[in-house]
Amino acid sequence: DSADFDEEIASVCPFCGVGCQISLKVKDGRVKYVDGLNGPANEGRLCVKGRFGFDYIHHPHRLTVPLIRRDDAPAKGLNVDPGNWGDVFREATWEEALSRAAGGLGGLRDNQGGAAVAGFGSAKCTNEEAYLFQKLIRQGFGHNNVDHCTRLCHASSVSALMENVGSGAVTATFNEIENADVAIVIGANPIENHPVAATYFKQFTKRGGKLIVMDPRGQALKRFASHMLQFKPGTDVAMLNAICNVIVEEGLFDRQYIDGYTEGWEAEQVHLRGFDPDRMAAVCGVEADVLRDVARTFAGAKAAMIFWGMGVSQHTYGTDNARCLISLALMTGQIGRPGTGLHPLRGQNNVQGASDSGMIPMFLPDYQSVTSAEIRASFEDVWGGVPIDPNKGLTVTEILDAVHDGQIKGMYILGENPAMSDPDLDHARAALAKLECLVVQDIFLTETANYADVILPASAFAEKSGTVTNTNRQVQMGRPAVPPPGQAREDWSIITDLAQRLGLDWAYTHPREVYAEMARTMSSLDNITWDRLEREAVTYPSLSPTDPGQPIMFADGFPRETGRAKFTPANVIAPDEVPDADYPMILTTGRQLEHWHTGSMTRRATVLDAVEPEANCSLHPSTLRRMGLAAGDRVSLTTRRGTVELMARADRAVSPDMVFLPFAYVEAAANLLTNPAIDPYGKIPEFKFAAVRVEPA
Ligand code: SF4
Numbered sequence: 001d002s003a004d005f006d007e008e009i010a011s012v013c014p015f016c017g018v019g020c021q022i023s024l025k026v027k028d029g030r031v032k033y034v035d036g037l038n039g040p041a042n043e044g045r046l047c048v049k050g051r052f053g054f055d056y057i058h059h060p061h062r063l064t065v066p067l068i069r070r071d072d073a074p075a076k077g078l079n080v081d082p083g084n085w086g087d088v089f090r091e092a093t094w095e096e097a098l099s100r101a102a103g104g105l106g107g108l109r110d111n112q113g114g115a116a117v118a119g120f121g122s123a124k125c126t127n128e129e130a131y132l133f134q135k136l137i138r139q140g141f142g143h144n145n146v147d148h149c150t151r152l153c154h155a156s157s158v159s160a161l162m163e164n165v166g167s168g169a170v171t172a173t174f175n176e177i178e179n180a181d182v183a184i185v186i187g188a189n190p191i192e193n194h195p196v197a198a199t200y201f202k203q204f205t206k207r208g209g210k211l212i213v214m215d216p217r218g219q220a221l222k223r224f225a226s227h228m229l230q231f232k233p234g235t236d237v238a239m240l241n242a243i244c245n246v247i248v249e250e251g252l253f254d255r256q257y258i259d260g261y262t263e264g265w266e267a268e269q270v271h272l273r274g275f276d277p278d279r280m281a282a283v284c285g286v287e288a289d290v291l292r293d294v295a296r297t298f299a300g301a302k303a304a305m306i307f308w309g310m311g312v313s314q315h316t317y318g319t320d321n322a323r324c325l326i327s328l329a330l331m332t333g334q335i336g337r338p339g340t341g342l343h344p345l346r347g348q349n350n351v352q353g354a355s356d357s358g359m360i361p362m363f364l365p366d367y368q369s370v371t372s373a374e375i376r377a378s379f380e381d382v383w384g385g386v387p388i389d390p391n392k393g394l395t396v397t398e399i400l401d402a403v404h405d406g407q408i409k410g411m412y413i414l415g416e417n418p419a420m421s422d423p424d425l426d427h428a429r430a431a432l433a434k435l436e437c438l439v440v441q442d443i444f445l446t447e448t449a450n451y452a453d454v455i456l457p458a459s460a461f462a463e464k465s466g467t468v469t470n471t472n473r474q475v476q477m478g479r480p481a482v483p484p485p486g487q488a489r490e491d492w493s494i495i496t497d498l499a500q501r502l503g504l505d506w507a508y509t510h511p512r513e514v515y516a517e518m519a520r521t522m523s524s525l526d527n528i529t530w531d532r533l534e535r536e537a538v539t540y541p542s543l544s545p546t547d548p549g550q551p552i553m554f555a556d557g558f559p560r561e562t563g564r565a566k567f568t569p570a571n572v573i574a575p576d577e578v579p580d581a582d583y584p585m586i587l588t589t590g591r592q593l594e595h596w597h598t599g600s601m602t603r604r605a606t607v608l609d610a611v612e613p614e615a616n617c618s619l620h621p622s623t624l625r626r627m628g629l630a631a632g633d634r635v636s637l638t639t640r641r642g643t644v645e646l647m648a649r650a651d652r653a654v655s656p657d658m659v660f661l662p663f664a665y666v667e668a669a670a671n672l673l674t675n676p677a678i679d680p681y682g683k684i685p686e687f688k689f690a691a692v693r694v695e696p697a
Contacts, residue, residue, distance in 0.1 A: 005032055009481035012468050013050040014124065014461035015596050017346030018042065018174075018196045019470025020050050021537070024462055024481040030058055031462055031481055040474055040537050041175070047195035048594060052607035054462065057482070059604040061444050063457035064486025066097030076433040078419070082445040089455065094487065094497075101412075101454045102501035104437030105141075108410040109502075114141035117437075118399045118408050121148040121359045122415030123348035125491065126466025126478060128514035130350070130357035131365060132495045133414055139386045140502045144370050144393030145408070148359045149416060150351050151396040153310055156318030156682030157344040158355070163319075163681075164326045164568055165335075165342070166560035168367055169352065172305060172341025173472035173539065173551040177204045179339030182301035186214040186325070187236070187311020187688075191221050192593040194309075194345050194471075201307075210301075212294055214239070215311060217588065217660060218653030227294055233586050233658065234575040234689050235284035236312060239291065240324035241570065242280035245272045246295035247331055253299070257333030261557060261564055268327060268567035283572070299332045303339030310347065310590070314688040319681040320570035327567050335565075336554040346471035348597075349461075353469030356524060361393030366522040382521055384505065395683040397422065397676060403431035410437040412498075414491065415458065419447035420598035423676040423685040424641050425669055441494055444600050447666060457488035464490040466511050467533055469540075474549070475528055476537040575689040576677035583639060583691035585623075585657050589670045590688075592662045599664035615644075615665035618651035619694065620658070627696055634697035637661065639690050642672035645697045659694055663687075 005025035013020040021039025024031050034054050036046040061082045067089035080088045092100070108116040119137040121130055130148070137146040150158070158168035165171065174197045177183055183204060190198035202224050205211050210226040213219070216233040231239050247253050248269050258265045277288040298304055306329055312321040326342060334340040346352050358365035368375040376388040394402055400422060402408040411432075422428035432438060432451035440452040443460050463484040469475045484490065492511050499506045508514050512530040519525040527542040528549075539549025557563040579586060594612040596602040603609050617637065624630060631650035636643055637659060644661075646668035654660050663670035675690040 007481070009479050010037055011462065011478045011481065012349065012476045013046070014349050015049045015053060016194055017348060017351060017471035018194050019349060019468065019472065019474060019476060020046055020196050021476065022046065022050060024054070026481050029482055031055070039476065040539070041470055041472055042196045045196045045199055049596060049602065049608065053596070053602050053605040055606055056601045056604035057460040057462050061604060062485045062488070063443060063445060063455060064488055066092045066094055066457060066487070067455040068092045068097060068100055069453045076451045078429070078447060078450050080445060080450045085445055097454050097456060098497055098501055101439040101456065102498055104453060105410045105412060105439060106502050108437060109141055112409065115143045115145065116408060117141050117410040117412070118145035118394065118402070120396065120399070120411065120413045120416040120418060121146065121354060123149050123351035123354045124415045125350060125354050125359070126464070126468055126511065127350065127353040127357045127518065128466050128511040129414070129491045129495065130354040130359045131518050132492055132514055134358040135383065136495055136499050136504070138388055139383055140499055140504055143389040144361045144391065145399060146359060146393060147361050147396045147399065148354050149348065149396070149421060150355045150360065151683060152421060152685065152687070153347045153351060154313050154344050155684040156313045156679045157308070157322045159682040160319045160322030160326060161342070162367065164323065164566045165554065166558045167553065168355065169473050170341065170343040170471060171335055171553045172343060174200060174307065174343055174345070175472070176339055176341060176551055177201060177209070177305055180204065180209060180301070180303045180305045181339070182210045182212065182298055182304040184212045184214065184298065184306045185221060186306070186308045188307060188309025188345050189215070189217070189219045189221070189590070190345065191219065193347070193591050195593065197345065210297055212297065216655065216658070227290065227297070229286045229290065229294065230655070232285040233588065234315070236321045237317060237324055237570050237572045238275065238280045239284035239286055240321070240328060241272055241275035242277040242284070242291045243295045243298070244324065244328055244331065245275040246277055246292050247299050248272050250296070252296065253331040254333030258331060262330050262567060263562060263564045264567035268569055271569035298328065301334065303337060304332065304334040305339065305341050305343060307343045307345055309345050311688055313344070313682070314684055314686060316576045316677050316679050316686045317573040318679045318684050320573065323568045323570045330565050330567060336552065338552060341552060343471070349470065350468040352471060352473065353467070353475070356469060356522070357518065361395055364388070365518060366524050379521060382517065397678055397683060397685060400428050400431040403434055409435060411435055412439045413448055414441045417446045417448045417598045417600060419451065420666060420669055420671065423671055423674040423687060425671045426642060427676065441491065443488070444604070446600050447598070456494050457486065458494060459484045459488055459490045466492070467515060472539060474537045474539045475533060477533045576686050577640070577675050577689070577691045579657070579691045583693045585659055585692050585694055587637065587639060587659055587661060587673055587690040587692035588688050589661050589663050589674060591664070595662065595664035597664065599666065603664065615646040615668035616649050616662065617646055618649045618654050618660040620652060620654050620656040621650040622656050623694070624648060624650055627694070629696055636695050636697045637673060638693045638695070639673040644668040644672055659692060
């Protein structure tokens with residue numbers, strides 16, 4: 001009823017990568033409720049987070065003034081109550097806080113070299129904020145030590161896609177499943193993590209599409225699946241190579257496609273001979289006949305898609321897992337046509353855009369390599385001639401190691417929460433405590449802000465203008481519905497102010513000017529102007545000012561030097577840490593429907609917090625019985641890195657040797673337990689597998 005609100009503002013949901021368009025209903029300067037709009041990714045639909053997860057923006061814990069650590073504050077640690085910080089921080093003016101931030105970080109640069117300072121951005125940033133943030137680190141400090149949470153989600157997927165198809169983005173939108181007759185969903189739980197995308201997957205099965213779900217953990221999508229492969233954790237490569245082996249042995253591959261568009265097939269075929277399904281069945285725990293049936297179903301499809309999530313990517317062999325999926329699509333010619341393609345389901349609402357915008361240590365915007373003199377020169381032209389460092393920078397996990405080693409002494413962290421999100425939290429938190437200057441820009445006093453010297457109060461999604469890019473490569477406009485609280489400011493303007501105080505001649509007055517500069521350096525934004533985005537969402541690439549964008553890529557070859565996609569054989573590698581007598585079970589981590597990442601937003605959203613108020617883990621009923629426990633009892637989980645205590649749920653979706661732990665709860669932080677070992681290519685930590693001991697608490 002329009003009497004319920006004064007104003008309605010069209011924007012984009014701030015949570016997952018689906019990028020649902022929303023209408024924010026505003027009354028008396030507050031968002032009262034949210035409805036779904038007819039966006040290209042949601043057609044009016046919303047999940048529980050999008051519909052009810054908005055009122056954190058009005059929470060009393062919002063940061064409303066700049067803060068500076070008191071001279072007599074206790075030693076840095078998790079010792080700050082976000083509602084009562086007076087013993088640790090004091091209020092400051094913007095002038096004092098920005099001068100302190102620029103003085104601290106700039107002083108390190110001037111006295112010890114720019115490489116003493118690193119930047120962590122966030123996939124919650126708009127495209128313009130991400131662009132400015134990476135530019136500030138590159139131009140203001142003279143190096144490429146800038147990264148964000150893509151490192152913790154799909155970095156291995158991107159490394160495999162860049163290597164083998166020449167582009168890190170999805171090759172087809174998820175809506176293309178409407179044109180498919182077979183789809184694989186592996187290592188993803190879309191009903192919990194991409195709920196609106198899952199509605200399209202369910203509709204696909206109702207039209208007769210065959211859905212093949214592969215996951216070590218059971219899930220609700222199983223009810224819609226033609227095949228459910230609940231394989232042993234850590235055996236993705238064995239299972240996928242066995243399926244590819246059947247395609248080779250039974251001659252089910254697409255010779256014409258392979259000859260026309262790929263390279264490396266002969267070596268791949270030879271490699272796959274070693275993955276006989278009868279032998280691999282024992283490794284992955286899926287019967288050989290099922291592996292054969294899946295191979296025949298996928299290869300026999302007229303059009304087939306592959307979707308994957310962090311169950312594939314968050315392993316020390318995450319890049320190998322993705323290589324197998326790419327090979328499967330290539331050998332069957334299931335790419336570049338309607339209803340075909342590779343789609344790593346992006347986690348955060350703007351992880352695609354933040355990556356596109358260059359917040360990555362090895363790439364300038366649009367994945368242009370920092371090691372290319374020609375590319376650097378083109379950016380130096382636009383950026384006023386300041387030389388760009390020709391060396392790749394450090395990644396998230398490497399930056400924290402470099403803090404421990406004494407190479408990095410200052411950090412600027414924007415909207416990211418490594419004191420909760422990094423693996424082996426004791427190590428990460430000790431690094432934050434060691435910094436000589438930590439500047440945190442955020443909307444809440446997060447666990448990371450506990451360690452800050454200066455805290456800059458920023459804007460929530462509903463308080464600012466800016467574009468975001470969803471998992472489908474759809475660029476959409478976010479709009480302000482309410483002003484930031486107190487003295488909080490839009491992030492682009494804080495970054496610009498800080499850059500000026502660091503000596504850069506930036507003069508942006510609105511994000512549209514930042515976008516215009518981005519468009520000069522990023523061909524992916526050709527034909528996509530700010531004014532156009534004010535009117536409509538556009539999928540990149542867009543071939544003309546009226547083209548709504550291309551849902552499918554690579555119909556005519558691949559953006560690699562040879563113009564061909566590549567097969568890269570993948571070998572079975574064991575997880576870094578396998579169960580033993582002391583730690584006999586497998587720990588895996590992930591999200592749950594109601595909560596978002598480290599919980600700083602959704603645990604302050606009234607409805608979501610009421611539905612899921614307590615830290616929990618999931619164990620198989622037989623595991624609970626064996627320990628003499630019932631659902632609701634408390635357990636302790638211990639790995640080589642730490643212990644947490646929390647409530648146990650009974651859940652038949654996990655196997656008896658596994659425990660599933662959501663990572664949203666600070667009181668039982670999953671990453672106190674996780675293994676920091678990384679994939680050598682994507683540098684992503686192994687969040688999905690660690691050896692753990694479970695005991696009654
Ligand atoms: Fe928001 Fe994702 Fe839910 Fe859509 S599916 S409403 S983008 S959390």
